[in-house]
Amino acid sequence: MTTFLGMPVTAPRGVGNLRGDESFPEAARTALGDAQLRRNLAHATTTIRAKSGRVIDELPDWQQLRDAGSALKAYTMANLPLLLEQLEERVVAAGGVVHWAADANEANRIVTELVRATGEQRVIKVKSMATQEIGLNEALEAAGIEPVETDLAELIVQLGHDKPSHILVPAIHRNRAEIREIFLREMPGVDPALTDEPAVLAGAARRYLRETFLRTKVAVSGANFAVAETGTLAVVESEGNGRMCLTLPETLITVMGVEKVVPAWQDLEVFLQLLPRASTGERMNPYTSMWTGVTPGDGPQSFHLVLLDNGRSAVLADEVGRQALHCIRCSACLNVCPVYERAGGHAYGSVYPGPIGAILSPLLTGVEDNASLPYASSLCGACFDACPVKIDIPAILVHLRGEHVEAQNRPTPEGIAMAAAAYTMDHPRLYAAAQRAARLSRLAGRRGRGLPPPLNGWTAGRDLPVPPKQTFREWWAGR
Amino acid sequence: MRIALFATCLADTMFPAAARATVELLERLGHEVVFPAEQTCCGQMHINTGYQKDALRLVRRHVRSFAPYDVVVAPSGSCVGSVRHQHAMVARKFDDERLAVRAEDVASRTYELSELLVDVLKVEDVGAYYPHRVTYHPTCHSLRVLRVGDKPLRLLRNVRGLDLAELPAAEQCCGFGGTFAVKNADTSTAMLADKMRHVLDTGADVCTAGDSSCLMHIGGGLSRLRTGVRTVHLAEILASTETS
Numbered sequence: 001m002t003t004f005l006g007m008p009v010t011a012p013r014g015v016g017n018l019r020g021d022e023s024f025p026e027a028a029r030t031a032l033g034d035a036q037l038r039r040n041l042a043h044a045t046t047t048i049r050a051k052s053g054r055v056i057d058e059l060p061d062w063q064q065l066r067d068a069g070s071a072l073k074a075y076t077m078a079n080l081p082l083l084l085e086q087l088e089e090r091v092v093a094a095g096g097v098v099h100w101a102a103d104a105n106e107a108n109r110i111v112t113e114l115v116r117a118t119g120e121q122r123v124i125k126v127k128s129m130a131t132q133e134i135g136l137n138e139a140l141e142a143a144g145i146e147p148v149e150t151d152l153a154e155l156i157v158q159l160g161h162d163k164p165s166h167i168l169v170p171a172i173h174r175n176r177a178e179i180r181e182i183f184l185r186e187m188p189g190v191d192p193a194l195t196d197e198p199a200v201l202a203g204a205a206r207r208y209l210r211e212t213f214l215r216t217k218v219a220v221s222g223a224n225f226a227v228a229e230t231g232t233l234a235v236v237e238s239e240g241n242g243r244m245c246l247t248l249p250e251t252l253i254t255v256m257g258v259e260k261v262v263p264a265w266q267d268l269e270v271f272l273q274l275l276p277r278a279s280t281g282e283r284m285n286p287y288t289s290m291w292t293g294v295t296p297g298d299g300p301q302s303f304h305l306v307l308l309d310n311g312r313s314a315v316l317a318d319e320v321g322r323q324a325l326h327c328i329r330c331s332a333c334l335n336v337c338p339v340y341e342r343a344g345g346h347a348y349g350s351v352y353p354g355p356i357g358a359i360l361s362p363l364l365t366g367v368e369d370n371a372s373l374p375y376a377s378s379l380c381g382a383c384f385d386a387c388p389v390k391i392d393i394p395a396i397l398v399h400l401r402g403e404h405v406e407a408q409n410r411p412t413p414e415g416i417a418m419a420a421a422a423y424t425m426d427h428p429r430l431y432a433a434a435q436r437a438a439r440l441s442r443l444a445g446r447r448g449r450g451l452p453p454p455l456n457g458w459t460a461g462r463d464l465p466v467p468p469k470q471t472f473r474e475w476w477a478g479r
Numbered sequence: 480m481r482i483a484l485f486a487t488c489l490a491d492t493m494f495p496a497a498a499r500a501t502v503e504l505l506e507r508l509g510h511e512v513v514f515p516a517e518q519t520c521c522g523q524m525h526i527n528t529g530y531q532k533d534a535l536r537l538v539r540r541h542v543r544s545f546a547p548y549d550v551v552v553a554p555s556g557s558c559v560g561s562v563r564h565q566h567a568m569v570a571r572k573f574d575d576e577r578l579a580v581r582a583e584d585v586a587s588r589t590y591e592l593s594e595l596l597v598d599v600l601k602v603e604d605v606g607a608y609y610p611h612r613v614t615y616h617p618t619c620h621s622l623r624v625l626r627v628g629d630k631p632l633r634l635l636r637n638v639r640g641l642d643l644a645e646l647p648a649a650e651q652c653c654g655f656g657g658t659f660a661v662k663n664a665d666t667s668t669a670m671l672a673d674k675m676r677h678v679l680d681t682g683a684d685v686c687t688a689g690d691s692s693c694l695m696h697i698g699g700g701l702s703r704l705r706t707g708v709r710t711v712h713l714a715e716i717l718a719s720t721e722t723s
Contacts, residue, residue: 029665038669338652342669376663378656378670379527381623398565401529402572418525422533425488425519426540435492457664461671462699465493472486472495476502476514 008313009103010366016104016135016310017163018365020349023372028343037173037344044172048335051281059277068270070390073326076262077316083228083261084307090231094293096303101255103310104134110306111136111220111253112143118251118302120145120218126235126242127151128222129167129329130255130308132351133364136220147220148212150241152205159186165345165353167331168279173344176201209241219245219300223256224328225271226305229264232292233305236275236285246289252300257308259325271328274388279330311364320399321363326389327356333383333393339376348373355383359396367403374400414454432473439467480600481511483548485541485589487558487691488520490712494691497554500718501592504605505552507718518544522569523561528658531569538566542581550599551589554714556621556689559591564624591621592714593630593689603633609719610640613711614683616674616697618690619652631689631713638716644681648673655696671700678708689713 011018020027031037056062076083088098101107115123123140125131125147137147137158149158153171157164160182164170171179180196187208194204221242225234233254235242246252262268276285294303316322334340334354345353350361350370358377362370374397383393408415424430451459458464470478482505486498502512522537541562545551553559563586570579596602615635621627635643654660654670674697678686686701688694691712698710 025663025665028663032665032669338654338670339663339666343666374529375659376666378619378652378654378659378667380619380652380656382619382650382652385623395568398527398529401527402531403529405529406532414528415530418528418530419533422522422525422530422537425522426536428517428519431488431519438492455661457661457667458699460664461668461703462696463702464699465695467493468495470495472491472498473514473516475495475499 008309008317009311010314010369011133011311011364012103012105013365013369015108015139016133017351018133018361019369022349024343024347024349024376025372027347027349028376031344031347032342034344036175038342040173040175041341041344044169045335045341048281052278052332052335053281055277055281055283058283059273062277065270065274066388066390069274069328069388070326072262072267072270073389077259077322077325079263080258080261080316083263084258086228087226087231087261088307090228091293091303091305094231096231096293096305099304099306101306101308101310104308107134107255107306107308107310108136108139111255112139112145114251114253114304115140115145115218116143118218120216120251122146122148122212122216123218123220123253124212124216124245124249125149125154126219126221126245127154127170127237128220128255129351130222130257131220132164133257134255134308134310136255148216150209150212150245151237152202152239152241155205155209156182159183163346164351166334167329167353167356169331173346209244213244213248217249218251218253219249220253220255221246223254223260224275225268226256226261227263227265227268228261230292232265232290234268234288234290236272236288238280238282238286240287243287243289246291247299249300251302251304252291253304253306255306255308257310258312275328275330278332278386278388314366315360315363318363321359321396323391324356324359324363324396326391327360328389330388331356332386332388336382336386337377338380338382339378343376348376355393355397356391359393359400362400363396367400368407371404374404432471435471435473439469480550481513481548482595483545483551484512484514485518485521485545485551485553485558485562486514487553487555489695490554490691493695494712497691497712497714500712500714501552501554504714504718507720508600508602508605510600513548515544515548521558521561521566523558523565524657526561526565526569531572534569535573535575538569538582539578541566542578542585545585545589546581549588550595551585552592552595553589554592554689554712555691556591556618556625556627557692559589559594560620560624562586562589591625591627591689592717593621593627593634594625596634596717597630604637605634605717607637607641607717607719608639608721609716611685612642612644612681612683613685613687613716614644614646614678614681615649615713616646616653616678616686616688616693617649618688618693621689622650627689634713634717635687638719641716644683646681646686647677649677653693653697655693657692660696668700671696675700675704675706679706683708685709685711685716687711687713687716
């Protein structure tokens, strides 16, 4: 990566939710032992996969749409500074205020000050990955401001003092009995006779949220898209709660990663076809809200747009990794990933789980802060096939593994073994000798015997193959 | 046709039957097989684990070994995938454009076994006989890197005596993934458990695939559970005849 005078910088430590406490293998071990989680994940991902597959198969031009989405994003990244300035100009012209935040700390400070200036002590929130990424809720709470999540699943996560485990279905790890308990314990004014029927649970959330919508004067949202040409922001959601937040309050503050800008209004045609089919398996998104600055007498009369970098410029500087900024947060890669399906979202530590998280989190923080994530994949390639904007996730995983290895400034046992193996394999006579030595392991590796660490993971659940009496090249030489 | 065999280090060392079967099958079909002895490993394990600098010498060796041949075949979708999609990338990463171009040239003439048979040699019935109930696991790199599609199945459907059982959730990874199986052994084992359950559900005696590595993984699990189901490389099935 090329840097100049310390720029671009990665997302800062000590703030936000891009780094986990444990490595992926450690966190995954806990999750794999959770039968409820495994069942929920297998059921949910299988259902979404099938539904999404059906509506994608209906479109004869799906592959062309993917190509178009990918090309539009590549164009956007190549022209990002110009497009962002154009967006700023149009938003300001339409009565909005634009703020530039270099990182999570700056964004949190800007939003906190904006809320304080209104004199309000509570904000309602539209589901947003960017504000989860920067830890905005924690920052607001520290300033004595109460953030209320209004997306049903985010509300469940928030009331449960929990972390989201899926980009689109943040409470995918919870079952309805657990949700009932959380509501009974945490939801103000909840009916103590609450049952765990989905309609009853949704009804309880609706009553609580309706009252909150009507009493709260400030909303915070993210954005799925921002059109540079017109200064229009767009949020897509399924519940309508987002639209409540975007229309009822007096003040709206939108925090948006800089990569969400698209050049022209017409480009939404492509993304609004790709996103719902790839994410929820719907033909058309249920609630698509768009707004351009402030409209006198209609909706929020004060609009602030916070443009967030938080490591994105550093990602853009990475020739291989920059494709990760094309992501439209559809979670198709999570839903097809065999690793995500078994380990669940919390194992990734960051708010961005699954294959996209395994590349995006280390790209934003620098690979050394999320060193186990690029290895949390068997490189099966299902994510690349599913991605509606054709992000080559396996290639970026391999690239990041290279970055991780090349960043080691001391020799590691693995590095020494790898160098020795490469040297041996580059000398056919040594290689043949090593093959003969492998045969000795006919004794060491016989059935039921384990290997020493770090190879004991293999023998915990699998037998080793017994080396043959004759290698292929010995057989060939003797023909 | 004169065909150079890229045996792969894994088949050469641990699963020579797959490489021998590739030779026997192609010779039975009337082709000449040569084995460039200076070949060792394509470097995929190094590349995918992050040791791309160490892999560079293996890429160079591979390209040198196979440059003189018009057609190269390997009994592995994964190793061919690395040759086709990673070798030039590694060369370019270390600014060796000349090597990258030569690697692309070799890659354009390198085929996985089912690709060679169906696309190049235009044969789907290789005259094999294999009287067993068999299920086929499409390995991830055959499926999603090489896009071999149903070529292996078309070859298997033409094998006399073979009872082909469809594998449920066939396209899901078995959990091998090279060093993934060691670095993330628990997740890998969970993936393997589901793959084995699906294999057992078919009632097959034999699970086949185009990659010795995935078969080593699935076979290691099936053996540990004493299921009695064997793993056999696709080449070995296609090389089998009434007399063998």
